[in-house]
Amino acid sequence: MRFLPLLAVLFALGSSHAASSRPAPKDELRALLAELIAADTSNPPGNETAAAQVAARWLREAGIESELIEPSPGRGNLLVRLKGTGKGRPLLVLAHLDTVPAVRAEWATDPWKLTEKDGLLYGRGVQDNKGMAAASILALRRLKQEGGNRSRDILLYLGADEEVGSGQGLDWMMEHRPELKEAEFALNEGGLTELSPDRKTVRFVALQAAERVSRNVTLKATGPGGHSSAPPVDAGPLVRVAAAVARVGALTFPPHLTPAARLHILGRAPTTPGELGDALRRIAAAPDAPPQDAVDTVARLEPALGAVLRTTCVPTVFNAGTRSNVIPATAEATVNCRLLPDADAKAVRERIVAAVNDKDIQVEMDVSPPDSPMSPVGDNAMFRAVKAAAAKVWPKAPVIPRQSTGTTESATLRRAGIHAYGIDLFALTPEDARTAHAPNERVPVASLQPGAEFVYLTLKHLTR
Known part of the structure; x- marks a missing residue:
């Protein structure tokens, strides 16, 4: 294993040039997402370190230190702690950097180049799960810039190997990095923000609290x-x-x-x-x-x-x-x-x-994996934060719990006693959502900025 701290001195050496070439704030999500997708992290073999280094650079430019952790060469996991007052237990925000493979001949566009076509953005991982990674990075940059006294630390974990069992990712980290288990809440993938087929109405925002x-x-x-x-x-x-x-x-x-x-x-x-x-x-x-x-x-x-x-x-x-x-x-x-x-x-x-x-x-x-507990679905800090964020971004959409058909890494967190919940930051039609592991994975261009704002507001409310 290798632990590679990315120190603030590197920020001091390289941030001035990078800042001058950084896109305007409204274009940052798209620019970061394009870089993450260009780093081919198809699993197998993974090579998540390439995407983790992109994420680390974007964080470093905002003065946020990160740690690159490789259980084996090339299998990079990035861990960040944005300090708060410690009044509350930490919030863990996670996204995975690996993707399922893509066959170029089956795609209408290059899977590893973020491409806009007819109001849609195509690219492997744009939904699953590099969009969540990009929005979380930008949310931390924004919170860092704003300063203030956050009530709890935010742990951002950008992980490897989610698509093939998490042995080089979350499972390894939970065994070797006990600080992850300090978290009270976790925000992960697995929810559903459903957009009507005509792309005019967000029908509901579903927060995953249980899974089969x-x-x-x-x-x-x-x-x-x-x-x-x-x-x-x-x-x-x-x-x-x-x-x-x-x-x-x-x-x-x-x-x-x-x-x-x-x-x-x-x-x-x-x-x-x-x-x-x-x-x-x-x-x-x-x-x-x-x-x-x-x-x-x-x-x-x-x-x-x-x-x-x-x-x-x-x-x-x-x-x-x-x-x-x-x-x-x-x-x-x-x-x-x-x-x-x-x-x-x-x-x-x-x-x-x-x-x-x-x-x-x-x-x-099989006796493994063990059972997956359910996270509480009553009135708690996570539901209040998501409802408050959704009310500003999609004011007419109700926020409701969700039980997903498949399995996410939230099951691992719930077994560790963490109240884990899943969101889908991008509003998608059912047809869009079905492309997550398929050819021509996509999200509507119009869903990008609202999704980024939703993540930022949720984190802000949870750490007030």
Whole structure:
């Protein structure tokens, strides 16, 4: 590992020239985002140090020292502490610098060059998650310039390896940098600021407070195998596992509303039009379990929202055989389950075993990662700060809790006792949001400055 402090003396040597060439404040977000995207941090292999050095330079120019930490060469994590009075426990703000890979031939633009086209900005990481990194850097620069007595320290962590397990990133840092565990609150990705399809109205600002837990289940069978010209009576392991996969694929779990999911539905139900709105209002009005037909309607019209209303298990991988004339002696399938945060993993496995209904098939569930606690969804400093910031930036948009379908690094923080929440600083249409890991990742140009202001105001309110 390497620890590379970036000291104030470097600021003194290099800031005068950099300041003279720095873009005007209204263009800073776009300029910084362009530099971060130009640093190709596709993971694998990562090479996050290239982006961390860009971030460190922008912070250094504002007189903010940072520390570059590499668990292995090239896998840079940047850690910053902006001091406060210490009246409150620190606020941890995090974004990851790595991205999923991009295939140039699948893009309409160069993935590693921030490009404007028809009112949209394209580039790998513009949503996930370099936009959050850029806005957080500029928010710290602004707070530093303003001075004053902040009630708590701000820890800015720009991390490596989020897209491939966090072993070179947050997991390593939580083990080796105990100051991260001092935080009372954390602000991360994972929320949703939804823009109407016509890009005229921000419908709501959803603050992620809970997420489903990913657990893989393996179905495996073995048998004698042999020549395909003389098959066994039961046709062997492949057929048995294939039949089991079909049964598990048809398995559904009962709908259940966690506190975050219920408040999300309650917040959206009054203003959502059409068939989806009718279904949400029926779910919101149900005193106990939501009506099955209403849940099915939500799942059909908005699959991502339908997914957070229940545990899901989906077959994703099948491995068997090497030649067309050989009956394989082993067959194995992987089922990816996404458990509600208050689900009983043992009970989920038992449901899968019952669906498989074959004593000769082994059913094994991952014990890792552990469960993900839920952050409080009541009236606390984080909700008040986000509501105050959103009221200034998007005054007609309600702020509501959210339970995300997938997993973020907030789960790691919650297990450490930190109240972690996720935002999406950029207002996106559902179509925009679907490009996060896809070709032509994008954000509307008009969403940039409001998003940066939202992050800044949230941090300002949290540290008053």
